[in-house]
Amino acid sequence: MSIKILPIALLTVVFGFVLGYIPGLNEHLHWNLWYVVPVSGLLFGMAVGGMQFAACYKMNQPMGKFLIFYLSLISLLGYFSVDYGIYKSITIEIKDAENIDDGVYALSDVISFWEYTKLNLGSSSVKTRYGTDTMEFGAAGTTISYLADMLGAALAAGVALGICRQKYPFCLPCQRYKQRERKYDLLFKFEQSVADEILKGIHQQMKIGVYSQIVAHLQDIASKHFDKKGDIKISVDQRCCPLCHEATFLGSVRRKSGSDWNEVNDLKFRYNTLPELVEKELAEV
């Protein structure tokens, strides 16, 4: 594991804290469906996973399976820091309590974070900093939904990182993320024979593997198929390593149903190829 993971961990924790500290927003950060579907946890995990990946991309840190695992664990810590942010932002009004004057207090002046966490986990017996034994804070979340939230955050972060890993190819020898050179979107009205022919042509060129011919072919078919009312879209993302110029072409096919575009998973493709220039240079050696 690289030392680069430390700033990402810090970023995750600060992000969680700030999110928890924002009044109004923080009321929605433990939103569950039927107590066990952790909607907020999942959304938080996806946002954190995306952010963590963006940081790795900037630092050219490859996204290995272990790193995905560690970053998912760190997102748990991030979700915990959301609670710390909420805890620091809450004020409560106290009236007629033993040993405490009436008034509005920051929650963190009244109970410790540990007691607050116990409250979140469903405990009704909470010690205040002023020595009164218990305080009633109304309905608290249950342990199960709290744990489901945290698990949801970790899983969603892992899934988001895994998706980014697929979408952003990395050049291992150069230790660089490949950068988009161009994206081709072919749009046309669905006809099986037309779709088959286009895909067959793309796969043929990709297998031959000559960079300039692939690009010329993609430009040619993209200029012929751009019917805005089309209900099938073939996209090819062309990314190149900035150092050795190795190219990766990521292809996807989407069908329109109603107003939604659904990806056809079986038709995804991915090809790596060397640019002609590099091939020529290699041939001359």
Ligand SMILES: [Zn+2]
């Ligand atoms: Zn490279």
